Amino acid sequence: MNMFKIILVFVVGITVPRVLWGNDACVTFIGPSNYIPRLELPPGIPLHSADSCKDCHQEIYDQWRESMHSKSSTSPVFQACWTVRNNPPFCSNCHFPMLEQKPKILRGFKETGPLPFVAIKNRDFDTMLIKEGVTCVVCHLRNKTLYGPREIKEGEAPHSGKYDPSFQKSEFCYTCHSWGFPRARIKKTCYTSDEYIKSGKKETCQDCHMLRKEGFASLGRPKCVYGMHDQKSSRNPDELRNALKVELKMEKDAYKIGDKVKGEIRVTNTGAGHRVPTG
Numbered sequence: 379m380n381m382f383k384i385i386l387v388f389v390v391g392i393t394v395p396r397v398l399w400g401n402d403a404c405v406t407f408i409g410p411s412n413y414i415p416r417l418e419l420p421p422g423i424p425l426h427s428a429d430s431c432k433d434c435h436q437e438i439y440d441q442w443r444e445s446m447h448s449k450s451s452t453s454p455v456f457q458a459c460w461t462v463r464n465n466p467p468f469c470s471n472c473h474f475p476m477l478e479q480k481p482k483i484l485r486g487f488k489e490t491g492p493l494p495f496v497a498i499k500n501r502d503f504d505t506m507l508i509k510e511g512v513t514c515v516v517c518h519l520r521n522k523t524l525y526g527p528r529e530i531k532e533g534e535a536p537h538s539g540k541y542d543p544s545f546q547k548s549e550f551c552y553t554c555h556s557w558g559f560p561r562a563r564i565k566k567t568c569y570t571s572d573e574y575i576k577s578g579k580k581e582t583c584q585d586c587h588m589l590r591k592e593g594f595a596s597l598g599r600p601k602c603v604y605g606m607h608d609q610k611s612s613r614n615p616d617e618l619r620n621a622l623k624v625e626l627k628m629e630k631d632a633y634k635i636g637d638k639v640k641g642e643i644r645v646t647n648t649g650a651g652h653r654v655p656t657g
């Protein structure tokens with residue numbers, strides 16, 4: 379399906395498409411002012427850290443470690459963008475959304491000024507937990523219960539576990555993957571959900587980004603097919619190859635050293651469920 383076409387004409391070298399993330403993003407964004415309030419742990423789970431899950435969900439833990447979800451607070455690109463504006467607390471609402479992960483809590487906004495927010499120190503701040511970014515309990519823990527995509531029979535898990543059908547719906551991902559900068563010209567700056575809906579794709583975000591794997595999702599349980607947590611997407615050459623068709627048309631058939639290179643690259647989005655790049 380030729381949904382979106384990007385045509386790049388280049389003269390000596392390639393014009394890199396404009397990336398949304400610049401310092402402007404840090405200046406103008408006033409995000410959702412919500413974070414995940416204190417999460418009580420179910421019996422048998424000692425800490426909010428992914429270390430609590432590691433021993434029993436080793437495969438999933440290892441995958442998550444590779445994902446950007448586990449690096450969403452430590453990524454140097456994020457850190458650079460965040461610190462340049464004195465660490466606005468609202469960035470954390472998606473990048474490390476639990477109360478215990480926030481160094482400061484947002485108290486309100488000023489009308490103007492270089493730092494248009496007011497923040498106070500958070501007494502519950504956990505200096506280790508912030509490093510885990512979008513960690514396991516961010517997605518799985520509510521009401522002292524670990525929720526997941528399947529019915530778990532009593533006694534099958536050593537912790538309370540409840541089935542929640544939303545884990546297999548695209549809407550699950552919308553909260554953090556769709557938003558805009560209110561003061562910017564383009565209101566819906568990063569709106570993967572709208573792009574996805576427009577694409578008319580039948581697959582869910584999870585179908586494409588949590589690829590099925592046969593393995594051991596949980597310790598002591600039989601081998602099963604489950605959704606991987608590494609979200610590799612463009613970092614997986616196979617996934618990228620399936621998503622994009624690249625055609626190259628050059629002005630001449632052959633070039634000598636020192637020649638000016640002129641040509642046309644046509645990149646067609648054939649497989650992604652949204653624009654490329656998205657987010």
Ligand code: HEC
Pocket residue numbers: 446447449450451453456471472473475512516517550551552553554555583584587588609610611612613
């Ligand atoms: C609590 C917020 C949150 C939720 C829920 C969430 N994400 Fe993310 N996701 C993020 C953040 C923040 C990043 C960016 C991390 C970074 O690059 O610093 C990210 C990164 C990603 C990336 C990788 C981007 C890259 O550049 O490699 C993919 C793919 C992704 N998420 C898919 C999903 C899918 C699919 C779901 C639903 C199952 C989902 N996310 C749910 C916050 C979230």
Ligand code: HEC
Pocket residue numbers: 428431432435438439440442447512513514515516517518526527528545546550584585588595596602603604605607
């Ligand atoms: C961004 C949100 C997110 C994060 C972070 C996350 N998960 Fe998940 N998890 C999901 C979703 C969505 C599914 C359902 C995937 C599917 O089946 O399509 C899932 C499924 C699971 C399952 C069920 C597997 C099965 O089918 O039996 C387990 C167990 C699990 N996750 C454990 C973990 C652990 C442990 C971590 C941290 C190391 C973690 N998750 C981090 C969203 C998340």
Ligand code: HEC
Pocket residue numbers: 423426427428430431432433434435514515518524525526527528529530531534535536537539540541542596597598599
């Ligand atoms: C002592 C071992 C153990 C620990 C620790 C543990 N789990 Fe589990 N978990 C299991 C087992 C066993 C199952 C049942 C799997 C099954 O029946 O397929 C399970 C099931 C799950 C499910 C699936 C629930 C569903 O309804 O789909 C999720 C999600 C989950 N665990 C997340 C976590 C998270 C997050 C942590 C860390 C905070 C964690 N678990 C810690 C052993 C453990």
Ligand code: HEC
Pocket residue numbers: 548551552555570571574579581582583584586587610611612613617618620621649650651652653654655656657
């Ligand atoms: C039909 C499959 C498909 C569906 C459905 C889909 N995606 Fe993607 N997505 C891809 C592919 C392939 C890429 C890699 C190409 C790229 O970088 O855009 C990608 C890239 C991404 C990225 C950028 C990560 C990166 O590595 O650059 C994010 C974030 C993302 N998707 C989130 C989502 C969310 C959220 C949804 C659901 C609203 C979704 N995707 C639905 C296939 C899909």
Ligand code: HEC
Pocket residue numbers: 399403404405407409410450453454455456457459460466468469470471472473553554555556557656657
């Ligand atoms: C509503 C959720 C949300 C909020 C709030 C948010 N982000 Fe993000 N951010 C994301 C998601 C989701 C991605 C991943 C998108 C992708 O890779 O396509 C991301 C990616 C990024 C990236 C590029 C990824 C990397 O680490 O390489 C940077 C930098 C970034 N965000 C900075 C910020 C800053 C600074 C703020 C506050 C001004 C902020 N974000 C607020 C959801 C959010």
